[in-house]
Amino acid sequence: MESGYQEQFERVKRYFERFKKINEGKQHNQSSPHHDDDVYAFFQNCYHLKDWVKNDKSCSKWSCVEAFIESNSNLRICADLCNSLKHLKLNDRTRSNKKPEFSGSNTSINIDEGFSQQTEVGISISYKIKTVDGDINAFDLAKKCVDIWEIYINSNKKTSAKS
Template sequence: MDYQRARLRYQFSKLEPVRNGIFPEHGGNVEFELYSFFEICYHLKDWVKHSPEYSDWGNVEDFINESPAMRICADICNRLKHKNLRKRRSNSEIGVFHLKSNMTIGPETSMARVSIEEVTIETERGEECCYALAKECLEEWDSYFSENGVNRSCS
C-alpha cells in the first residue's frame, strides 16, 4: 500500500512543474497529468478494498461518497474511462478541463515557455481549480489513512 500512496504523491508532485511550463521533464501535457492524478487517486480505493490488512477498516466506498472532493475525483476518473458517465457519485455533469495559459518567449525560440495560469472544471460546487481539487483529494486520503492509524508519510 505504501507504494500506491507514494505513486499518488509522485503524480501530485508533477502537477506544479507542469503548471509552470517545465514540460520536457514532466510529460508536457497538463491534461494528461491531471487525468493521471485523478485516476490514481480514485483507484487507491481498490487497493484498500482488496488488501487484507485493511479489511477491518470502515467501508472505503462510504469514504468516497461522503467526501465532495473524492466524489468529483471519482466522476472525473470514470468519465475519462467511459466517455459518458452512466452513474454519478457527485451532482456534477463533469466536462473537460478548461485551460488558460500564457507564453513567455526568451531571446531565443528554444527559451519559449508555456505556463498554465489556470485549469478549471465545472463541478457540483461550481467552477473549481483543478490543482486545488487535486490537493484536497490528497489531503482527504491523508486524513482517511490517519484516522485508521496509518502514518501520513509514505514517500
C-alpha cells in the first residue's frame, strides 16, 4: 500500500475513474445521489491532496504547493468547489473569484434489450458547473486537475531526485 501523498493521489485517481464511468456511461444500478457523491468526493479529495503534500516529509523540498494551486485556474476552481461542498456554500474568501457551483446535470439512459433475456440499462451523467464566466463541464475540469497534479508531482520528484 502506498503511503504519504501517494496514498491520497491514488485515491484521487480512483475517484476520477469513478467519475469517468459516470460521465461516459455505466450500468445503472444505483440512484443518482450515489453518483453525485462520487463526483463531489473527487473534487474534495483532489483539492485536499495539497494537505497530504504539505504534511508528507518526503515532499519537504518540493516547490510550494499553495503557490502551485494559486498558479492554476483549474485547481483554484477545484478548491472553491471543495470548500462550497464542505461548508454548504462558498464564503467570500475564494481562490478563483469565479463563484463556481454545481448547476445541474444532463442524464442519458441507455436501454439495451439485445438478444439476451436480460435488459441492460446504462446511465451517463454530465455535470455542469456555473461560473461568473459561463458554464464549464465538471468532468473536463476534473481531467485537467488530475493532469496538472501529475505534472506537479513528477516535476518535483525529478527535482528531489537530483538533490
